[in-house]
Amino acid sequence: MMKARVTVTLKNGVLDPQGQAIEGSLKSLGFSGVGAVRQGKVFDLALDGSDEAAARTALTNMCEKLLANTVIENYAIEISN
Amino acid sequence: MMKARVTVTLKNGVLDPQGQAIEGSLKSLGFSGVGAVRQGKVFDLALDGSDEAAARTALTNMCEKLLANTVIENYAIEISN
Numbered sequence: 001m002m003k004a005r006v007t008v009t010l011k012n013g014v015l016d017p018q019g020q021a022i023e024g025s026l027k028s029l030g031f032s033g034v035g036a037v038r039q040g041k042v043f044d045l046a047l048d049g050s051d052e053a054a055a056r057t058a059l060t061n062m063c064e065k066l067l068a069n070t071v072i073e074n075y076a077i078e079i080s081n
Numbered sequence: 082m083m084k085a086r087v088t089v090t091l092k093n094g095v096l097d098p099q100g101q102a103i104e105g106s107l108k109s110l111g112f113s114g115v116g117a118v119r120q121g122k123v124f125d126l127a128l129d130g131s132d133e134a135a136a137r138t139a140l141t142n143m144c145e146k147l148l149a150n151t152v153i154e155n156y157a158i159e160i161s162n
Contacts, residue, residue, distance in 0.1 A: 007123055022124065025147055031139060033129030042088055042121040043103065048114030058112060066106055 002047045002055055007076045008068045009040035043067055052079055083128045083136055088157045089149045090121035124148055133160055 010016050016038050023037035047055050059077045068075040091097050097119050104118035128136050140158045149156040 009123065009125065019124075022147070026143055029143075029146055031143055034126055034139075034143075035129075036125070036127035038125045040123040040125065042090065042123045043100075044090065044117070044119045044121065045115055046117040048116075062107055062110075062112055062115075065110055066103070 001081065002050060002052065003080045004045045004047055004055065004059055005078045005080075006043040006045070006059060006063060006067055007040060007078075008043070008063070008073050009076075010038055011072055011074055014072045040073075047079075050081075055079055082162070083131060083133065084161050085126045085128055085136065085140055086159045086161075087124040087126070087140060087144060087148055088121060088159075089124070089144070089154050090157075091119055092153055092155055095153045121154075128160075136160055 010019075019037040019039045022039060023034060026034050026037070045059075047058070049055065056077060056079060059079070063075040063077070064070060091100075100118040100120045103120060104115060107115050107118070126140075128139070130136065137158060137160060140160070144156040144158070145151060
């Protein structure tokens, strides 16, 4: 059993209105010096087996097919255990 | 200028219907051996200054006040540079 975390973030240049709204809210709450806020997604998964290379291949396929929109998003895969 | 990443995840025991839906979709796409899918959020921010301790305090306040719902969510803060 392995644990994996997939982090999906918007590519540079892709507009992020949600991030901009959060940045505006932080500023109106009095947090100064905050900028370039971007929101992304994180997926935590448990995977059967202990073959890390096979898990990484499967996770890459999951990202390409479902977890990320690779036109506008990047993904990063971390595997533990 | 420092960069920070805040990761917000659901606490253990909090139901995650979105994660369950993703898990179901992965299985119907043919990915077997996947379980315990949980979805969370990630925020990337840029912060003025170079005082890491002050930045961590500010980020903790941002999480408590806006970025996380601490009733049902945990948050983790990473600072780089």
